Amino acid sequence: MSIASHFAIAPVVIPALAAPFALLVMRRRRWLGVGISFASCAAMLAVALLLLRAASDGTIRTYELGEWPAPFGIVLVVDRLAAIMLTLAATLSLIALLHAVIARSDRKGWHFHPMFQFQLMGLNGAFLTGDLFNLFVFFEVLLIASYGLMLHGQGPARLKAGVQYVIVNIVGSSLFLIALGLLYALTGTLNMADMGLRVAEIPIADQGLLRVAALLLASVFALKAAIVPLHLWLPRTYAVSTPAVAALFAIMTKVGVYAMIRVIPQIFGDDAGAAAWVPAPYLLPAAMLTAIVGFGGVFVARELSEQAAYAVIGSTGTLMIAVAGWQPDTLGAAIYYLVHSTLAGATLFLVADAVARRRASYADRATPGPLFQDRQLVAVLFMGAAIAATGLPPLSGFIGKLLILRSVADVPSWGWAWGTILGTTLIGVIGFARTGSAIFWNETEASARAQLPQVSRADLLAPAIALALLAALSIGAGPVTDYGHAAARQALDSASTARAVLGGH
């Protein structure tokens, strides 16, 4: 095997090596640990871009760990969709890391950088793996790291939300294991591609069990994606997390959506008999409710960070409306919107932090306060982030929503989907306008201005970069949507994935 063929596992190995090294050197030389963390993220981005380019030719590359042939060993699968997600995760990690270092929030505890790397290891592994049990293991890796990151900085509010977050996820993981056990008992394999072939041969008597497994698995992914009614853990958890961490968490809900895109067509696709597309009819109503609850939360939120958390829920809902169509068109639109909404959610958390750092005791509450430093600059960033999150032109959210609206026009219940997307956009716009005008336009207690802290403008760099990326996503919408649609066709073509994974042996 040439060295280039080992690139597929690099996104898992790089952070797995960086984390312990960062841990070792940080006690004595803090800057070295920060350097390792940055270098690891940059290396991941480079590898992800290489994989993105390699995957653009449409071949599905597989990597067999320990060269165990496919259905028996664990296999990593790099196709267009996985490459997109890897690139997105690496990009987002650099932005979040930059903000953590500039805002010095990584200094509030000892283990920020190692945890951050383990989180990325879990994310990248979940994007790459072609084995259902391995997916569970990488979910656990990213969850364990996320517990540490979520509690980073500590304090009663974080601990309170942390207890709920951990408990909810332990229950979710247990349900995942039950679904896994059922699927293994029925098919005798854990490889997703192999499982997709074997579900077709399950006797009628056992197909009820298969339906149970499909619905359990979909529920677990819905819990990770925070789809209504399984969204209750998210708002408080994200709102109290360290902002740089919350920005990275913007991709965590998308992991749930990604797992659904991977598993449902591959295992519970057309060939699955009675279990074919079992979760599909529940997803569209749930997605619409999610969009309504999310943007409703944006409307009533009292703090910018809480608003950002609800915007993440709302964007997942909009995303799932498109995913629930299960057509190449809708899924292609969904992939574009997925990239956009992850960056937009992260930007919101970073801007909320910039506001909170400047307003001292007023923090990011949507109440009028004294005139604070760099108000115009922060206001412009907030407006940009709000435009992106709600999907107004000129940023990429508009194109994403337009693509979704056009693609779901062929789905039978398109009227509901259109009504939900357009209605929630309006509610979201009003919500952001309300908090924005309270914070940036109203002013009280001019005398209190002297007590506000002096903050370096450097902490506006990370949100500005994220906004620039959103603008670039808007300008480069043509190539990106082409790639997204190609990725969608590839993800839905479970037969060719099965050939690529299992063939050749």
Added chain:
Amino acid sequence: MTLEFLLASAIGVLVAGGIYLSLRARTFQVVLGLTLFSYAVNLFLFASGRLTINRPPILQKGVTEYADPLPQALVLTAIVITFGMTALAVVLSLRSFLETGSDQVDGNECAGDEDEGPDLNAGPRA
């Protein structure tokens, strides 16, 4: 009574107890519930390779009937992970109790709870 019936009812009882306790308000009971639930899950996972008696899981000379070794590997992984998670939940609940002064999962003190459970702040509670 068959082996299957015994195991299935054991899993059922554990799940019922686990879910009931997980829905309680105090962290101690919730942690116990999660533990019971994860025992049930581990047993279930173990049984997914079918219940067999006196069959080796790995290759032996002169043996034609084998037990499925994979669920045993899976259940080992699952035990390690759920045990670690439960330990984390215990530590987190303790920290949360010590910092917020409340052992309720939602962080709010309920009326009528004062007389049960541990009271680490000797002296009357507000």
